[in-house]
Amino acid sequence: MLTRRIIPCLDVRDGRVVKGVRFAGLRDAGDPVEQAERYEREGADEIVILDVSATPEGRETAAVTVESVRSVLSIPLTVGGGVRSFADAERLLSAGADKVGVNSAAVARPELLSELASRVGTQCVVIAIDAARRNAASGWEVVTHSGTTRTGVDAIEWAAQAEQRGAGEILLTSWDRDGTGEGYDTDLLHTMSAATRLPIVASGGASGPSHMLEAFEAGAHAVLAASIFHDGVMTVGSVKAELARNGTEVRL
Amino acid sequence: MSTVTIVSTGTANIASVAAALRRCGCTPRTTTNPNEVSDADRVVLPGVGSFAAGMEALNSHGLTPVLRERAEAGRPLLAICLGLQLLCRSSEESPGFSGLGVIDSDVRRLSGELRVPQFGWNTVERGDTSIRTDGYAYYANSYCVAEPPHGWRCATTPYGASIVAAIERGAVLACQFHPELSGAWGAELIAGWLSRTESSVAC
Numbered sequence: 001m002l003t004r005r006i007i008p009c010l011d012v013r014d015g016r017v018v019k020g021v022r023f024a025g026l027r028d029a030g031d032p033v034e035q036a037e038r039y040e041r042e043g044a045d046e047i048v049i050l051d052v053s054a055t056p057e058g059r060e061t062a063a064v065t066v067e068s069v070r071s072v073l074s075i076p077l078t079v080g081g082g083v084r085s086f087a088d089a090e091r092l093l094s095a096g097a098d099k100v101g102v103n104s105a106a107v108a109r110p111e112l113l114s115e116l117a118s119r120v121g122t123q124c125v126v127i128a129i130d131a132a133r134r135n136a137a138s139g140w141e142v143v144t145h146s147g148t149t150r151t152g153v154d155a156i157e158w159a160a161q162a163e164q165r166g167a168g169e170i171l172l173t174s175w176d177r178d179g180t181g182e183g184y185d186t187d188l189l190h191t192m193s194a195a196t197r198l199p200i201v202a203s204g205g206a207s208g209p210s211h212m213l214e215a216f217e218a219g220a221h222a223v224l225a226a227s228i229f230h231d232g233v234m235t236v237g238s239v240k241a242e243l244a245r246n247g248t249e250v251r252l
Numbered sequence: 253m254s255t256v257t258i259v260s261t262g263t264a265n266i267a268s269v270a271a272a273l274r275r276c277g278c279t280p281r282t283t284t285n286p287n288e289v290s291d292a293d294r295v296v297l298p299g300v301g302s303f304a305a306g307m308e309a310l311n312s313h314g315l316t317p318v319l320r321e322r323a324e325a326g327r328p329l330l331a332i333c334l335g336l337q338l339l340c341r342s343s344e345e346s347p348g349f350s351g352l353g354v355i356d357s358d359v360r361r362l363s364g365e366l367r368v369p370q371f372g373w374n375t376v377e378r379g380d381t382s383i384r385t386d387g388y389a390y391y392a393n394s395y396c397v398a399e400p401p402h403g404w405r406c407a408t409t410p411y412g413a414s415i416v417a418a419i420e421r422g423a424v425l426a427c428q429f430h431p432e433l434s435g436a437w438g439a440e441l442i443a444g445w446l447s448r449t450e451s452s453v454a455c
Contacts, residue, residue, distance in 0.1 A: 001374065001375065002374045002411060003373045004372075045372065074432070074434070075434075077268075095267060120300065121301035121334075122369065123301075169371055197367055197368055199372070221372065
């Protein structure tokens with residue numbers, strides 16, 4: 001049976017892991033290679049690296065980081081952040097990413113998804129959607145550029161369109177919950193899960209296994225978490241053991 | 253140190269395959285040259301992308317006959333994901349395109365109420381293959397071989413119904429999952445294939 005996946009996320013800038021709430025107040029949190037290795041050892045099912053560099057030099061560094069992580073990592077690696085073109089995606093895939101995440105650039109130019117899917121295959125294309133509850137209406141809208149731009153685009157409709165255009169997986173971050181520790185946005189997951197057949201990776205808000213259980217029950221196939229693992233509050237292994245005790249199929 | 257030749261017709265995922273081989277102590281080299289593939293002791297045929305694109309790439313580089321010959325002779329070949337599917341006759345993904353036809357099967361789309369693609373870790377029952385233990389393997393596929401093909405040893409995976417996880421004949425091992433991304437279990441599978449095929453390689 002296909003198991004539920006636990007995916008630690010490394011925010012990387014200029015070759016170092018950084019952390020902060022909603023990309024504000026970033027501080028150094030270690031070496032990406034060491035951390036990726038440790039997470040694999042603890043039982044992580046996959047690693048996501050999110051390049052939060054703001055400069056072209058930083059982007060170059062990201063490919064080097066991916067290469068170093070790939071050399072030690074024998075589980076899947078997804079890399080996102082700043083992918084605007086086939087050339088960007090190709091650079092990361094050649095460095096050792098198995099999937100690339102696209103976000104703002106696909107919102108601006110949805111054809112990017114079809115271009116990527118036709119050249120590298122649906123299995124390599126992850127649509128990363130940052131969704132925020134609308135202020136004055138129901139539903140969620142897509143936010144881009146690290147949350148600084150509210151696009152007005154409906155997040156659920158956007159996911160359906162991304163599936164049509166060739167995305168193979170959805171990395172769905174709740175902008176309202178990210179960094180809060182209040183749990184994943186289960187309403188968002190329910191609604192999204194009904195609207196697409198693609199696997200959904202839930203992101204934003206986890207502070208423990210009970211939140212992950214809620215996300216799986218709401219339709220997520222995988223859960224992403226950063227701070228709970230970085231802070232050493234819990235390990236991937238302890239989270240999986242707890243999920244297994246609650247009847248969730250995980251790879252142990 | 254032994255060299256393993258990777259058929260590099262596409263961008264995707266080659267780096268992961270190469271890294272996994274390096275961790276097993278091999279030197280990977282990539283090529284699209286049919287003579288090199290023909291002469292190579294051991295060949296890996298990875299694959300990510302569509303069946304049509306995969307076959308067009310093999311055809312355009314003149315690789316189709318040498319890969320077919322190798323697989324039919326049971327010479328060392330590790331086919332991964334789309335690589336397995338390309339060994340079949342055809343695929344629902346790309347009607348009208350012929351595969352290598354070494355495996356007497358047609359590739360089908362995963363059907364039913366399942367999420368497609370199948371992304372993630374699923375159990376592998378090793379069946380009568382040389383895979384040493386049952387375990388979890390990482391999958392990223394929308395298509396599969398549903399029935400064990402005649403004349404091949406077969407490992408299976410439950411995804412809705414039972415599907416082909418891996419098949420084996422001679423020194424040819426074809427996996428629907430990605431051994432290079434399947435953690436320690438996958439590394440052991442690759443190491444096992446390498447060590448079995450070492451003895452069949454003339455030194």
